[in-house]
Amino acid sequence: MIRSLPLLHRIAGTRVVVIGEGEMGEAKKRLVERAGGTPCSETEAHHAKLAFIALDDEREAMAAARRLSDKGLLVNVADRPELCDFTTPSILDRDPVLIAIGTSGASAGLAKQLRLRLERLLPQSLGALASKLETSREAMRARFPDGSDRRNALDGALVEGGILDPLNADSAKHVEQWLADADEPAGSQSIEIHLTSDDPEDLTLRQARLLGTVDNLLYEASVPVSILDRARADALRRELPFDEPLTGLTVILRRA
Structure with missing residues (x-):
């Protein structure tokens, strides 16, 4: 069970309350501005939906959090996860790709070190690949009209060693070739x-990949939730027996 629901919140052109001065307050203002938002004071809270509070005094921080929560804002209080409606992850930026690493407030330092490890692994070209896929969306729909076929074809291209392997610095250059040469949908x-x-750690790589790309998941009642949660969150899930026709990739989980 995860402690938090990860979301990417678009704040470009909107106001975000930032309360606090000094290093912590300045850091929160930079974070808001980096995402295209406009830091504002508590007096403008009626224009905002989010608030960052960076105050050293615990009582002042709690009081500010209560005031803003009462006005309907979601609140983040620096270094006090118990007062937070949301936490801010450590962000790896490969625009337009954003990888957010969070620990539900347990340890910002751990999240940062994980991000630094990933920084060395993920090429700067990852953003170019994402942008190319975005501009090729209509071409992909024309090539693969069925959403399940389109998703499975893209999954096959993006796997390790695939023509669009995200860790290959030249993958963005191969999108047109992939669309032209892609196999017919299976x-x-x-x-x-x-x-x-x-x-779930005992799943083979192939089994984990299938669960990560499945369209429909059928399972025996005895299959543990920890295994089911390795499947795509938006996949259709039904307990066996199930007799209705299904389209796309269906994985049936049984106990050996």
């Missing part, structure tokens, strides 16, 4: 997985 298919363990 159509609906059903794959059974017989689980030998209740531990």
